[in-house]
Amino acid sequence: MDHMPPDATETKRRLMQAAVDEFARYGLAGARVDRIAETARANKRSIYMHFGTKEELFDLVVGGSLLELAEAVAFDAADLPGYAGELFTLLESRPHVRRLTLWAALERPQPIDAEVAAYRAKIDALEAARTAGRIRSDIPAVELLAMVLALVTSWDTASWSLKALHADAPGDRRAAVEAAVAGLVHGVSSAA
Incomplete structure (x- = not known):
């Protein structure tokens, strides 16, 4: 009688989903490999075999989530308000990505190669838009993108005390x- 080996692809998928949930909820320091394995109905050894250390798995989860986000929202340097709106809407439906990025900023302040590559393409597009005069030129492209992304996540990082003042009228x-x-990107250049 032939015995089929377990499906490693399905095990990896379950482990990855469990890791996303665990890291989004607890961050790197609070996450437990035992819980990831238990949730995925796998053994702890399979995590190390497929993904390496807990830190490597965290980096993989964060990098994968950010790349998935980058692929889901088209970047148009000439329409940064539209890009920001689409990104905002997508993040509303994927709060785990917001949490993962906040945890990564706190616990793993280092570049992730795949994320750097995704940002590099956006920076190049912004530089071309600046050169063509479609967006302001007095803010460096890297800083402009950082500001756009900060505006997208500004409500997530706002103080709970500030949020309490807006609880009755959430608005759009x-x-x-x-x-x-739009105000940031098309603002009056101080060099003008």
Whole structure:
């Protein structure tokens, strides 16, 4: 009688999903490999075999989530308000990605190669838009992108005390983000 080996692809998929959930909830320091294995119905050894250390798995989870996000939202340097609005909407449906990026910023302050490559393409597009005069030129492209992304996630990182003042009238946050980005991107250049 032939015995089929377990499907490593399915095990890896379950482990990855469990890791996403665990890291989004607890961060790197609070995450437990035992819980990831238990949730995925796998053994702890399979995590190390497929993904390496807990830190390597965290980096893989964060990098994969950010790349998935980058692929899901088209980047148009000439329409940064539209890009910011789409990114905002997608992040609303994927709160785990927001949490993962916050945890990574706190616990793993180092570049992730795949993420750097994705940002490099956006920076190149912004530089071309600046050269063509379609966006302001007084803010370096890297800083401009950082500011756009900060506006997209500004409500997530706002103080709970500040959020409490806006609890009764949530408004249309996407529209507010798009308006703020439009003002930033097309603002009057101080060099003019």
